[in-house]
Amino acid sequence: MRPASVTQRAMAVSLALILISCGTTRYSTAGPTGPENLARYALIIKPRAGGQVTHEWVTLKDFDMATLQLAMHPVTINRDIVRVSTSDSELEEYCEGRRLQCEQDCLTSSRPFLVDWRKYIDTQVQPWRVARYAWCPKNCLDAKVDCTKRRGKWYEEYSPSFQAIAPAIDWLEEHHTELLVGTVVVIAGVAFTVVVAASGGGVLALAPLVLFAEASR
Structure with a gap:
């Protein structure tokens, strides 16, 4: 697994600030109802006091998309995709x-x-x-x-791939400090990319991979 580049690290810090500044009022409490609308959300994994870890879904329309796309532009997908078994x-x-x-x-x-x-x-x-x-x-x-x-x-080379949303959330909350920027996680058939890595136990953020395609058009 290759370490993230200086550019990726700088991007991660900037994007982390963006995510934090979004405020709690922008987060969706319900989140996606199933695979059919999963790609409309980004996923934020946050550590809490006492070692607790929580997650929040963010609708893509609530992002500052221009800033997000500029931040995501230097990110490249890791060739060595981290794969972790669900069992x-x-x-x-x-x-x-x-x-x-x-x-x-x-x-x-x-x-x-x-x-x-x-x-x-x-x-x-x-x-x-x-x-x-x-x-x-x-x-x-x-x-x-x-x-x-x-x-x-x-x-x-064995990547996290989950058939349902709940087990994916459980796994990500448990392993949130192990993933690098660019790691791909497949949740119910939808590919997400780590855009902010939880280095030092901080925020982990995953965005649908489709955003990369849209940003490159």
């Missing part, structure tokens, strides 16, 4: 699928194959065409173990 069984299934594909691709590769961060380098001791039959299964399995323990590149 241990889903994560296990994903990691095992990656292991099987890894082993197949590794064994058929004519040159040392990159597995997560691992790569065979002892070619002078034993050529790759021989070493791969032992090296590939072992290292693909090690990468799978890391993945199930929520570590490594495979795990970072």
